[in-house]
Amino acid sequence: MSSKTIMITGATSGFGEACARLFASHGWQLILTGRRQQRLDDLQQELGGKDKVATCCFDVTDRKAVESAINSLSEPFKKIDVLLNNAGLALGLEPAHETNLDDWEKMVDTNIKGLLYCTRTVLPMMTERQSGYIINIGSVAGNWPYPGGNVYCGTKAFVRQFSLATRADLLGTNVRVTNVEPGNAETEFSRVRFKADEARADKVYEGTRALDAEDIANTVWWLVNTPEHVNVTTIEVMPTHEANGPMAFHRQ
Ligand code: NDP
Ligand code: 8X3
Numbered sequence: 001m002s003s004k005t006i007m008i009t010g011a012t013s014g015f016g017e018a019c020a021r022l023f024a025s026h027g028w029q030l031i032l033t034g035r036r037q038q039r040l041d042d043l044q045q046e047l048g049g050k051d052k053v054a055t056c057c058f059d060v061t062d063r064k065a066v067e068s069a070i071n072s073l074s075e076p077f078k079k080i081d082v083l084l085n086n087a088g089l090a091l092g093l094e095p096a097h098e099t100n101l102d103d104w105e106k107m108v109d110t111n112i113k114g115l116l117y118c119t120r121t122v123l124p125m126m127t128e129r130q131s132g133y134i135i136n137i138g139s140v141a142g143n144w145p146y147p148g149g150n151v152y153c154g155t156k157a158f159v160r161q162f163s164l165a166t167r168a169d170l171l172g173t174n175v176r177v178t179n180v181e182p183g184n185a186e187t188e189f190s191r192v193r194f195k196a197d198e199a200r201a202d203k204v205y206e207g208t209r210a211l212d213a214e215d216i217a218n219t220v221w222w223l224v225n226t227p228e229h230v231n232v233t234t235i236e237v238m239p240t241h242e243a244n245g246p247m248a249f250h251r252q
Pocket of ligand 2: 138139140141149152182183184185
């Protein structure tokens with residue numbers, strides 16, 4: 001069994017939770033983060049207890065909390081082999097001229113700044129060791145605009161370009177970077193986006209076959225098991241039932 005360690009931000013549901021389960025089943029040590037302490041505690045208990053699973057309850061938008069949690073990890077969890085920057089969210093689907101500015105700020109703070117805080121804190125440990133892997137969860141939304149996507153699409157475009165540019169900085173360090181770009185997946189994502197309006201969230205998946213969280217966990221597992229001399233830069237994973245639409249037109 002492997003004794004490697006993966007740190008997963010946003011492990012309390014969706015992709016992060018599915019990755020936690022999959023990596024635990026292969027004997028990995030886990031550092032699980034999120035804001036919901038009870039879910040972290042439950043996962044810790046289920047996936048092997050304190051020897052196998054460290055939990056850090058913090059908000060990724062709180063820079064000091066991120067730095068302090070990572071810097072005070074206990075010895076067995078200090079060597080992070082893989083950082084999975086997964087914590088993120090979309091809020092609302094209103095057009096840009098009608099949206100709530102607080103929602104925009106929260107998406108920028110979480111999807112961009114939170115990811116930067118985690119990356120900047122963990123990365124020097126990897127470059128010093130000359131090994132490690134940063135896997136960012138971007139989105140098809142970073143490649144393909146859609147009405148109401150405005151800032152969410154913008155944050156994921158940032159994640160894509162940040163991933164590519166960081167990889168360029170890391171040449172010669174043996175540290176790999178991949179941007180995983182999922183399409184429509186049924187998680188708590190839409191419940192969060194539509195602020196607990198369950199009926200509206202359910203409609204997103206109605207009559208279609210979305211990705212499961214486990215599909216993305218399998219992708220992350222595959223990436224981590226590619227040989228060390230291989231760096232997949234970006235990987236877009238869509239449901240078979242989803243494709244890119246036509247250009248939008250306004251007609252008189
Ligand atoms: P979920 O809502 O199921 O999971 C989101 C996770 O992020 C939760 O564990 C949540 O934990 C955590 N999180 C959110 N905000 C914060 C914060 N401020 N601080 C710490 N943790 C936070 O959604 P998904 O699993 O679908 O989303 C995971 C990632 O995948 C996101 O980056 C999302 O943008 C991206 N994505 C999702 C797609 C989809 O269709 N579902 C498609 C493409 C990309 P907690 O609430 O406990 O803090
Ligand atoms: C989530 C996928 O299409 O709802 O990143 O933006 S989408």
